[in-house]
Amino acid sequence: KQEVTQIPAALSVPEGENLVLNCSFTDSAIYNLQWFRQDPGKGLTSLLLIQSSQREQTSGRLNASLDKSSGRSTLYIAASQPGDSATYLCAVYSSASKIIFGSGTRLSIRP
Amino acid sequence: EAQVTQNPRYLITVTGKKLTVTCSQNMNHEYMSWYRQDPGLGLRQIYYSMNVEVTDKGDVPEGYKVSRKEKRNFPLILESPSPNQTSLYFCASTPRTGLEYEQYFGPGTRLTVT
Numbered sequence: 763k764q765e766v767t768q769i770p771a772a773l774s775v776p777e778g779e780n781l782v783l784n785c786s787f788t789d790s791a792i793y794n795l796q797w798f799r800q801d802p803g804k805g806l807t808s809l810l811l812i813q814s815s816q817r818e819q820t821s822g823r824l825n826a827s828l829d830k831s832s833g834r835s836t837l838y839i840a841a842s843q844p845g846d847s848a849t850y851l852c853a854v855y856s857s858a859s860k861i862i863f864g865s866g867t868r869l870s871i872r873p
Numbered sequence: 874e875a876q877v878t879q880n881p882r883y884l885i886t887v888t889g890k891k892l893t894v895t896c897s898q899n900m901n902h903e904y905m906s907w908y909r910q911d912p913g914l915g916l917r918q919i920y921y922s923m924n925v926e927v928t929d930k931g932d933v934p935e936g937y938k939v940s941r942k943e944k945r946n947f948p949l950i951l952e953s954p955s956p957n958q959t960s961l962y963f964c965a966s967t968p969r970t971g972l973e974y975e976q977y978f979g980p981g982t983r984l985t986v987t
Binding site for chain 1: 915917977
C-alpha cells in the first residue's frame with residue numbers, strides 16, 4: 763500500500779532564505795506527483811504537477827523535482843517571502859484511480 | 874471562469890439527519906472525487922467517479938454515498954451522519970481518468986455533526 767510522508771511537519775525560516783520541502787513515497791510505481799498549497803481554512807491551490815516521465819517542473823520561484831527510483835520529491839522555494847506561509851501538500855497518483863496525500867508541511871516565513 | 878463549486882461551505886447538523894453536499898464543475902471533466910481532511914491524517918479519498926454512472930470507493934467510504942447522474946455534478950450524501958464525520962470535505966475534478974492531468978479542488982465544506 764502506498765504511503766506518502768512529508769518531513770518536517772512544520773518549518774519556520776526567516777524571510778529571504780531558500781528552502782526545501784520533502785515528500786517521500788513507498789511505492790515507486792506512480793503516475794504523477796502534484797504539489798499543493800493550502801492556506802488556513804481554505805482550499806487547495808495547485809502549484810506544480812510532475813508527470814512520471816519528468817524529473818522536474820518550475821514555476822516562478824518554485825522548483826519541484828521527482829526521483830521515482832528513490833521515492834522522493836522535493837519542492838524548492840527560492841527567496842522566501844511572508845506570503846509563502848502556508849501548508850504545502852504533496853499528492854502521489856499511485857494508480858489509475860488512487861491519489862494519496864501526505865499530511866503536509868506547515869511553513870512559516872518570519873519577516 | 875473554470876471552477877469547482879461546493880455547497881454549502883459550512884454546515885452544522887445533528888446526528889442522524891440526512892444531508893447532501895453538492896459539487897459541480899464547469900470544465901467538462903470526466904474524473905471527480907471527494908476527500909475529507911482531518912488534523913494529523915491529511916486528505917483521504919472517500920469516493921471517486923471516472924465518468925457518468927461510474928463510481929467506486931476510495932480509502933474511507935463508510936457512511937457515505939455518491940451519485941454521478943450528470944457529468945458536471947457529483948453530490949456526497951451522508952444518510953445518517955455521525956460525529957466522527959465532522960471534517961473538512963473537498964471535491965476535486967480532473968479532465969480525464971488515468972490521472973495524467975492535475976486535479977482542481979473546490980473551496981471545501983466544513984461539516985460539524987453534533
